[in-house]
Amino acid sequence: MSALAVEVWRGGAQGAFQSFEVPRHPSQTVLDVVTYIQRSLDATLAYRFACRVGMCGSCAMSVNGVPRWTCRTHVDKVARENKLVIGPLRNLPVIRDLVTDMRGFFDKWARAKGSFAGTKTKRDDFARVAPDSADRRKVDAGIECIGCGVCYSACDVVAWNPDYLGPAALNRAWTLVKDERDVVKHERLRAVAGDAGCHACHTHMSCTERCPMGLAPTAAISGLKRAVLGSVLKGEL
Amino acid sequence: MSAKAQSLLWIAQRASAALLALCVIVHLVTIIYAVQGGLSAAEIFGRTRGNVAWFVFYSIFVLGVAVHAPIGLRSVFIEWLGWRGRSRDAALVAFAALLAWMGMRAVFAVFA
Numbered sequence: 001m002s003a004l005a006v007e008v009w010r011g012g013a014q015g016a017f018q019s020f021e022v023p024r025h026p027s028q029t030v031l032d033v034v035t036y037i038q039r040s041l042d043a044t045l046a047y048r049f050a051c052r053v054g055m056c057g058s059c060a061m062s063v064n065g066v067p068r069w070t071c072r073t074h075v076d077k078v079a080r081e082n083k084l085v086i087g088p089l090r091n092l093p094v095i096r097d098l099v100t101d102m103r104g105f106f107d108k109w110a111r112a113k114g115s116f117a118g119t120k121t122k123r124d125d126f127a128r129v130a131p132d133s134a135d136r137r138k139v140d141a142g143i144e145c146i147g148c149g150v151c152y153s154a155c156d157v158v159a160w161n162p163d164y165l166g167p168a169a170l171n172r173a174w175t176l177v178k179d180e181r182d183v184v185k186h187e188r189l190r191a192v193a194g195d196a197g198c199h200a201c202h203t204h205m206s207c208t209e210r211c212p213m214g215l216a217p218t219a220a221i222s223g224l225k226r227a228v229l230g231s232v233l234k235g236e237l
Numbered sequence: 238m239s240a241k242a243q244s245l246l247w248i249a250q251r252a253s254a255a256l257l258a259l260c261v262i263v264h265l266v267t268i269i270y271a272v273q274g275g276l277s278a279a280e281i282f283g284r285t286r287g288n289v290a291w292f293v294f295y296s297i298f299v300l301g302v303a304v305h306a307p308i309g310l311r312s313v314f315i316e317w318l319g320w321r322g323r324s325r326d327a328a329l330v331a332f333a334a335l336l337a338w339m340g341m342r343a344v345f346a347v348f349a
């Protein structure tokens with residue numbers, strides 16, 4: 001098969017693209033391409049991956065300008081005229097080459113009160129949540145997030161308003177708002193309301209378009225807006 | 238500004254948007270209907286002067302604009318200029334007052 005012309009970002013915030021030529025293979029993924037470069041062409045290339053099967057969420061990069069999980073993105077699908085431009089995710093500080101600093105992204109999960117708060121201990125019986133209840137279905141729709149940061153990188157509001165919690169943190173908060181076992185709902189709604197939270201979302205839907213898990217953070221954010229509205233009207237916020 | 242205050246602004250913006258959508262439709266239908274066969278300034282005044290229903294409708298329209306536009310502008314200021322704090326809020330209140338004043342001046346001019 002022919003060779004692939006690959007441009008790879010080198011450096012931190014300041015840097016430049018470096019060109020490589022990589023042999024094409026059937027069923028080759030973008031992560032395969034990056035790995036080939038690191039193992040065979042330039043061992044100093046920094047990138048991040050772990051599971052290689054779309055579970056860990058660590059391999060996201062910008063591929064031809066679009067944020068993607070690279071381990072499950074086939075070159076066939078994204079190469080244009082046998083060319084690939086691979087860079088670090090947008091909206092996150094670049095540490096080196098293809099590696100971004102994800103701390104800001106996950107700190108925002110904490111700010112959105114993204115951790116579960118229940119009352120039961122391990123001595124209590126299991127909570128029984130009906131799988132077909134309306135709330136449980138809403139949780140199901142958002143729960144499979146792998147924390148890859150693709151949505152965060154795709155969101156223009158994050159780029160314009162650095163305080164904005166972003167689609168993944170808000171999606172996480174929504175799954176907890178709909179979790180009947182959780183007991184800090186008011187605090188959480190307060191944490192996700194307003195200029196840095198769900199009300200900043202413009203419903204562009206880039207997050208939903210790009211999420212590799214097929215989640216719809218936009219729908220979660222609309223849910224939060226409705227929940228905040230209800231809580232304001234009831235005087236609970 | 239508290240999360241609650243920011244949420245209230247959002248609610249005010251959505252509510253005024255719904256109101257304005259209605260007002261714009263009524264406004265357009267009315268002018269298209271009224272202008273059929275031509276209309277003079279004297280005829281317009283004949284219908285609007287002292288017409289309380291007309292006055293109330295356009296006052297609501299103007300106040301809807303005065304609420305809606307500054308809240309939208311607030312997001313533009315945050316996202317494009319990074320402008321926050323008191324100075325921004327003062328500018329927005331002034332803008333709301335300007336819209337309300339200009340709008341009501343026009344309404345009064347055609348009503349009184």
Ligand code: SF4
Nearest residue numbers: 155201202204205207
């Ligand atoms: S829908 Fe909202 S969170 Fe998603 S990309 Fe658009 S602005 Fe960002």
Ligand code: SF4
Nearest residue numbers: 145146148149151211
């Ligand atoms: S919502 Fe989707 S795109 Fe965003 S972090 Fe989770 S899995 Fe990734």
Ligand code: FES
Nearest residue numbers: 052056057059071
């Ligand atoms: S390497 Fe784990 S999701 Fe891609």
